[in-house]
Each structure stands twice: as structure tokens, then as C-alpha cells.
Amino acid sequence: MAGASAADVRSILSLPSSSTSAPAQPKKPAVPISRKPSGISRELYSLIGPSAPTLVAQVAKPRLKQKPNLSGGGTSKWSWRSFKNSARTDGLELGHWVKANTDPDAGPSLVFSPRYRYKDKGTLEYPFARYNAKSPDYTYSQEEYTNFLEDPEWTKEETDYLFNLIREYDSRFYIVNDRYEFPGGPFRSMEDLKDRYYSVCRKLIRNRPWSGDEASKAQLISTFQFDKEREVTRKKYLLSLENRTPEELAEETALYIELKRIEQNEKRFKQDRDRLLRTLLGAECGLPDLPIDEDGPLGDPKKRKKGAPGELDSPATPSSALFASSVPKRAQSAKSAAQDAMHCIQRMDVTMLAGTTPKTTHQAAHLRSFRVPYPKAAVAAKVSQIAGELGVSLSRLVMPTRDTLTAHEALLESITSLVEAKKVADRLDLEIRTAKIRLGMRESEVPAEMAMDVDEDGQAPDTPGEGRAHSVVSTRSGRSRKQASFRKVIPRSFPVAYWRWRSPQTGTSNDRRSMSVSSVDTSATSTARAGTKRQKLS
Amino acid sequence: MVQYGGDEVSALVIDIGTSSLRAGYAGDDTPKAIIPTSYGFVPVARDGDVAMAEAETEAEPTAPKEESKLYIGQHGPSVWREDMQIGNPMSEGLITDFKPIPYLIRYALKDVLRCKPEDHPVLVTEPAWNTPANRERMAEIMFEEFDVPAFYIANTGVLNAFAAGKGSALVIDIGHSTASVTPVVDGFVLRKGLVHSALPQLVYAHAKHTLITSYKHPAVQLFSHQLIANKSPVEAGSPPRFTVREDRLSKTTPSLASYYENREVEEWVQTVAGVLDQGWNEQAASQRPLRHYEFPTGFNTYFGPERFQVGELFFAHSRDLVSSNPHLPRTIPSLISQALAACDPDMRQVLMGNVVLAGGGSLFAGFGERLNNELVRNFPHVKIHAPGNPAERRYGGWLGGSILASLGTFHQLWISKEEWQEHGKPIVAQRCK
Numbered sequence: 006m007a008g009a010s011a012a013d014v015r016s017i018l019s020l021p022s023s024s025t026s027a028p029a030q031p032k033k034p035a036v037p038i039s040r041k042p043s044g045i046s047r048e049l050y051s052l053i054g055p056s057a058p059t060l061v062a063q064v065a066k067p068r069l070k071q072k073p074n075l076s077g078g079g080t081s082k083w084s085w086r087s088f089k090n091s092a093r094t095d096g097l098e099l100g101h102w103v104k105a106n107t108d109p110d111a112g113p114s115l116v117f118s119p120r121y122r123y124k125d126k127g128t129l130e131y132p133f134a135r136y137n138a139k140s141p142d143y144t145y146s147q148e149e150y151t152n153f154l155e156d157p158e159w160t161k162e163e164t165d166y167l168f169n170l171i172r173e174y175d176s177r178f179y180i181v182n183d184r185y186e187f188p189g190g191p192f193r194s195m196e197d198l199k200d201r202y203y204s205v206c207r208k209l210i211r212n213r214p215w216s217g218d219e220a221s222k223a224q225l226i227s228t229f230q231f232d233k234e235r236e237v238t239r240k241k242y243l244l245s246l247e248n249r250t251p252e253e254l255a256e257e258t259a260l261y262i263e264l265k266r267i268e269q270n271e272k273r274f275k276q277d278r279d280r281l282l283r284t285l286l287g288a289e290c291g292l293p294d295l296p297i298d299e300d301g302p303l304g305d306p307k308k309r310k311k312g313a314p315g316e317l318d319s320p321a322t323p324s325s326a327l328f329a330s331s332v333p334k335r336a337q338s339a340k341s342a343a344q345d346a347m348h349c350i351q352r353m354d355v356t357m358l359a360g361t362t363p364k365t366t367h368q369a370a371h372l373r374s375f376r377v378p379y380p381k382a383a384v385a386a387k388v389s390q391i392a393g394e395l396g397v398s399l400s401r402l403v404m405p406t407r408d409t410l411t412a413h414e415a416l417l418e419s420i421t422s423l424v425e426a427k428k429v430a431d432r433l434d435l436e437i438r439t440a441k442i443r444l445g446m447r448e449s450e451v452p453a454e455m456a457m458d459v460d461e462d463g464q465a466p467d468t469p470g471e472g473r474a475h476s477v478v479s480t481r482s483g484r485s486r487k488q489a490s491f492r493k494v495i496p497r498s499f500p501v502a503y504w505r506w507r508s509p510q511t512g513t514s515n516d517r518r519s520m521s522v523s524s525v526d527t528s529a530t531s532t533a534r535a536g537t538k539r540q541k542l543s
Numbered sequence: 544m545v546q547y548g549g550d551e552v553s554a555l556v557i558d559i560g561t562s563s564l565r566a567g568y569a570g571d572d573t574p575k576a577i578i579p580t581s582y583g584f585v586p587v588a589r590d591g592d593v594a595m596a597e598a599e600t601e602a603e604p605t606a607p608k609e610e611s612k613l614y615i616g617q618h619g620p621s622v623w624r625e626d627m628q629i630g631n632p633m634s635e636g637l638i639t640d641f642k643p644i645p646y647l648i649r650y651a652l653k654d655v656l657r658c659k660p661e662d663h664p665v666l667v668t669e670p671a672w673n674t675p676a677n678r679e680r681m682a683e684i685m686f687e688e689f690d691v692p693a694f695y696i697a698n699t700g701v702l703n704a705f706a707a708g709k710g711s712a713l714v715i716d717i718g719h720s721t722a723s724v725t726p727v728v729d730g731f732v733l734r735k736g737l738v739h740s741a742l743p744q745l746v747y748a749h750a751k752h753t754l755i756t757s758y759k760h761p762a763v764q765l766f767s768h769q770l771i772a773n774k775s776p777v778e779a780g781s782p783p784r785f786t787v788r789e790d791r792l793s794k795t796t797p798s799l800a801s802y803y804e805n806r807e808v809e810e811w812v813q814t815v816a817g818v819l820d821q822g823w824n825e826q827a828a829s830q831r832p833l834r835h836y837e838f839p840t841g842f843n844t845y846f847g848p849e850r851f852q853v854g855e856l857f858f859a860h861s862r863d864l865v866s867s868n869p870h871l872p873r874t875i876p877s878l879i880s881q882a883l884a885a886c887d888p889d890m891r892q893v894l895m896g897n898v899v900l901a902g903g904g905s906l907f908a909g910f911g912e913r914l915n916n917e918l919v920r921n922f923p924h925v926k927i928h929a930p931g932n933p934a935e936r937r938y939g940g941w942l943g944g945s946i947l948a949s950l951g952t953f954h955q956l957w958i959s960k961e962e963w964q965e966h967g968k969p970i971v972a973q974r975c976k
Contacts, residue, residue: 092955093955093959095959095962095965096961097693097962099693100553131954132951133548133550133950133951133952136951136952137955177731179728179733179887179890180728180729180731180733182887183734183735240887240889247891
């Protein structure tokens, strides 16, 4: 029914055939050529046409699984045949099973026949015979021995014995050394044997005529190099390593962990600083391509010296005074000076902005209140406690003028150093005590004490707080540039708390933490959302 | 087949141990014939009527005209016979009496495997401390009496390493009579590092002593079931009620009686005894569960801490024991440290990373863990390869031989009959390094 074409309709309605139908006519006989497959009704087939193979396949009569052919058509015959191994010197014939359809004259040929190689006679070789590889060995004549190889330590007989053993055991020196029993000879260590063997080989190569070029000769000689002294020292060192006591081992492990920790700290510190620098220089001022030293502005931190034992936690940052002298002061024009005086403007020297670097060509303007230093997080509690005892509130700086700020900074610094000093003193005290205990008691105290040490170090604060604080300040200044885009520093009496709220407080580490928290939050909400979605679906 | 480079030539592998003789086809994963090495024999008067072991009918041209009838196999020593004595050709892991060896091998090959030895190359194992004379004698037996086409004798230490898939290993083999530590490098034994001791014998002796003289329960009478006429069940710990077969008891030879007794002790050790994983500790031992065991007499009881004292002997000798006997066999840790001390410092790390535990004695309950704990203390990087399959552990030497003799590259190493006839005995030492 659906197969009815326009021509059919025309013929039913006895209409004259259109001109367009004429070319369609020759196509028509092509359709019946594609035969209607069985299992599908004619009507359906004329509907869907031949272009539905998947449907046809489904409709097609189901076929049963082919029955296994058990009559032996797929099996191959095997026969027991004897073979000769060309790696043998005798005529031993062993037998093995091979496929019967292989050429019987060809000797053994198995499933791995591609690996067979034809010998010159055209017969096949036993496949495993070619693994009978011999390493090249060196022999010498009596004449050669007397000319080159004389050694007061070795007789010719013993040298012969050594070379025989090495040949016998394919240069496996551990075995050679184990089996070495030259009657009447002195005790020989493995290094003695190796030294003798390699030196003889070197001399032979050097003194024999060489067909190739000098380079290849030198290369060959270099493969026979043996430094006996070095080997002996190495073995001694190995032995001493093995003979370490458990205490020494524990100490070494502790030291190693400590070293790793310091390295990690330094790395983190460097990363932080680089990030800071990038923030300062690059992205926010639209100068992303500004070159930054790989080591950061302060040079390679590894090259810098470590401070006191208490300062292991963070590398010391040199004070900004270092740079103060190196940066030429900008001359102030008289005109601007007059203007400044009129408008009560105090110009700050760039280098006075602590922690900034001479490279920061773009010194952003910022509020002084941003420069209010805060004690380090590690000692904050103690510092505020001491400040409280003094009756000073650190959190609230009512008027952050230059003078107040300087005084504030000085106060904070001295409190911090006081706390540091206390800490160091405490630690030393503890160390003295534990040392006394250790003196009194046995070594079993060692692990416990070490654990204490590690704890102490874990708490140890970043002593050069100055540097860290400065860098923090400079970040803040960078960040606040958009909020206050004027160059001059204006004393502001905004409550500090406000600025705290507006900008991240303590440097980058806090920043990162807050970021991670927010990401966790979002993921949590997203999963919650997904959960609700799932609920809806169900 | 291609991957592992095997080429089966239907070789036979024979592994002779103190407790059992293993024989089978190379390429199999377990030996087909496992027969006790101990054999029974009844001395008879020399009247020329010589009969060999039950199934043997062929004449033996070279067999010694013994005045005895040998009882071999599963129905050999374990079946009670009047006036039968028990012999064992091994001592300290070595064959010391070669007379019964051909009978034992013939029984394994002809009566159990039912194959013709003259059609098959034969690989025989030997302990690492075997003497040259011994291995030559073994080659002689195989070529002259069994007419094998090819022969090879390989070291159990090396074979155990091969069975574990390692070329270099420190093989700790705890057998029935001997414990040995063998450093193997590139398939060769480092002879200077090879150590062995009769430790398992001490363990069994101690176990027997524990059973007979324990203060906790009446002395255990170690009658085997062959000697017991009847018994009735009794409460745990109370004296047994049984009657002995008096007719048999009087005709049981001392060697058979001690063989049966030792069998009972071994069975007890294998069932009940163990070793603590963290050194001897009275408290830990008493906290472990008691284990029930019933002897053939019907006597049954629960064994507590004393079952762990038995295993402790593998690892440490108590002060009393040392002071009473200065010539005690060395413990496993001291054997290992002695073996390592003789090895090159470079090699020690390699060896400790490839410790192979083998032998039926290593199936002792808790042995592997304890060994690991002992070794980790001194060698943090130790790695012990201990097959979980008991057959693989017990017959590791045989399994390694099975692997070796089915390798395509190995077939150039066989000592052929032709070579034997040409070179004679020296060929053995020359070929089997």
C-alpha cells in the first residue's frame, strides 16, 4: 500500500503520466532485485525496504549453536620423535612430541618453528641450541705471559687456574671466588681475582695487534677497567653500613626526616614568596610577563645561612635594610615639596615600605592601616597575652599614623622576640633535662626523647617574624590597591576591624585555606543538589 | 610452551630425602610416586632363596645378594611383620648406605610409575654438601643398573630456588633430619656460605621427651595402632584403657618399635606443636588456645604452652639446654647469620631479598611468621618466599628438578650414556657443577 507511487495513483485516477515520472520508470525494475528475505511479510518489507538489516537479522529464523565437531577434524596429530641437540658434543638423542604434519627430515620442529634457523646444510637446528652462547674469553701464550703478564704476586699456574675457573663459570665472579682453591696459593679476595683478571685482559688487548681503530680499542679496554682500591673501600663502607646498631639507625632515620622537613618548609616558603611576587608584579597590574627570578627576589634560599637552632622552621629573610642602601633615592623636586607641605603630604621613601623589593617598579598606593603588623599566628596568643599584661590592645589601633605604627611595630617586635627567647630558653632547659636523664638512664630513652624533639620543632615558630610580617604587609598593600588607588599614604582612622573584614588577614596561607574551605562547601552543596535530584528521580 | 622455553623429553626426576623418596615425570607439578625412604627387611638365613621386594621378579645382575627381603613403599615399613627391622639409607641428608637405593628407585619407577627407566633421562637430586664419591656412585647406579640414556644430578638448594622462580636466593630448607641454609647465586651454590645442622632431630627428640616425661599428664605410651588390640574411650587426661597385642609386641624388633614411636611423635608434632611468632613468652604461650590430641592408645588430653616450647628449639636454645650440651645443632637464625657472613657484602642484600623457605619441616605451625619476625629485626628489607601450597613446600626440590629437566636449554647438560662410557666418573663433577 505504501509502495504505491505517484505513477500508481495516476494510473488509478487514469491521469496522464507526468513528464517527471518517465525517468522514474526505468528505476522501478531495480527494486524487486533486492529479494525479500524470509521471515518478513511482504507488506512490511515494502514499507521498510532493504535498508533495515538489523530488523531483518532479528526477524530471521534463530539458528542453533553449531555443534562441536568431535570427529577429529580440528585436532592435530602429534608424534614422538627423537632429536639431536647441536649444542652437545656427543650423539645423545632425546625424544619429544612434535606435530606430525611437520617435515620428518627436518628434525624437531614445534609450534615455535619460526624460530628455527637453517644451518648451512639446510637441516634445521635444535631451537634451544642457539642459547648456548659462549662469552669471549682471553687466553695467552707462554711468550705473551713472560713478556707482558708477569706479576710478583701471581704465578703463571695460578693465573691459568684463575682463567680456567672464569671460563668455566662464565665470568661469574661470585662463584669463581667461592670455588677458588688454588693449592698452595695465598688467600685471594674477590677484588684480587678481579684485579688480576681485568689487568691481564687490558694488557693483552693493549699489546696485541688491533685491527680496528684506536677509539674502539680504548673503548674495549675501558670495559675491562677495575679500580681495586675503590672496590675495597666500597665494600668496607657497605660492611660498616651493615654493622650499624639499631640506635644509630634510628638516629639516622630521625635526621633524614628532619632534613626532609626542612627542605619541604623551604620549598613551601619559596612558593609562597613567588606567589606573592607574582601577585604584586603580574596579574593585577596587567603586567603578567614581568620577569621574575626563579629564586625569588631574595636569591636562592638554600644558599642563605641558617639562623639559630630555634629558627630551623623557616629560613631567615634578610632585613629590608639591605636594599635600602642599594636603591637610589628619588630626588624630590622643590615644587612638589612645596605642594606637599601645603597639603600636609609626607612622601615616603619606597624602600621604607618594608619587605618590598627594588624590583617592584610599580609601587601601589595603600592605606597605612594595612601595614599594621600582626603577630605570627604561632605566637599570636602569647603575644596578645603579654600585650594584655602591658595594658595595650593590639587588635585596635585607633590612629595608625606613622609614628603610632612605628611604635606599634617596635612593641610587637620586642614582644615577639621575648616570646621567642622564652621558647628557646624553655627548649634548652628541656634539652638539658633530657640529657641529664639520658646520662642517668640507659639508651632505651632514645626514641622517647627523639619524639619530644620532633614535637618541639613542630611547634617552633618562624622566628624571623619580621620578614614574614613584612611580606604579608606587602601583599595586603597589593590587594588593596584597587580600593585605594591613590599614591599618597593618607592616615585613616577606619577601625581596623573593618579592614580585617575587607581583606584577608594573614598572608597567603590563610588565603589558601579559605579557598579550600569554599571549594569544599560548593562541592558539598553540589552533592546535596545531586542527592535531591536523585530523590526526585526516584 | 613458547613463553617458558620448555621442551619435554619425558625425563624422570628422583628426589631422595630422609623421610620420603619422590619420583615423577619432569613437567608435572607434583611427584607421582612418594614412598617412604625407610624400608623394612627381615633377615633370613643364607639359603640362596633370595626374594626381593614384593613386586620385583626380574633378576638383578648387579644387585647385592642380600640375605634379606625388603619391604618398600606404602605397604612396607608401616605394615607390621614378624621380626621385621627398619632401615634408612640416609643420615644427615646424605646417602650413606647405597645397597637399598636401587631397590627403592626401582620400586618407585617400576611399581609406582610403571615406566621403563631405560627410556627416560633421569635427573637425581643431591644435598649441597654431598660428596663427590656419592654422586659418582649415584651416576653409576643409574647408568649401570637402570641403563638410563642420560643422567644429571642437581642440587636441592638450587632446585628449591628454581621452584620459587629465582636464580639467586637464600634457600632455607627444613627437612626431616637436617636443616640447611644455602646461598644460591645465578644457579650455583656458594659453597662457603653453605651451612646445615641436625636441628629437626633435636626438635623431634625434645617432643618425644615432652610427651614421655611431662609433669602435667601421665607419661604417654607411644604404641602405634599396629600394636593395639582394643581400646575404650576415656576422659581427657585420664589414663588410657587399652590392651596391647601381646602376640605382636614380643616379636617386634627394637628398630621397628622405635620407627613406630617416632612416627607417633612426628604425628603429634605436625598436629599440635607450633611456635610463637614473637619469641618465647610464657604469658603469650599460655594465652594461646589449648589443642586436643588423642594417641592410638586412646589417651587424650589438651596441650597448652608445652606445644610451643617444641617449636622454640628451631630459633633459640634455652640456657639450661646449652649448658647441658655444648654440641647442640645450631638454630635457624645462627645458621642464617653464619651463611650470610661467608657471603660477599654485595650479595647479602640480594640474598635477603630472596629468602626461599622450603622443606616439609618448614610447614611447622607458625614457622614462617616467626622466621620473618626474626629476620626483619636485623634485615628490614627481607622478603621471604614461602609457597602456600604444602605440596610445593614439601617437594620444592623435586619441583625445581621438574622445571629444570623440562627446559629446552637444559638438554645440552645431560650426561649421556655415551659420555659416561667414554669419560667415566670424572664427567659427573665436570658437568654437574
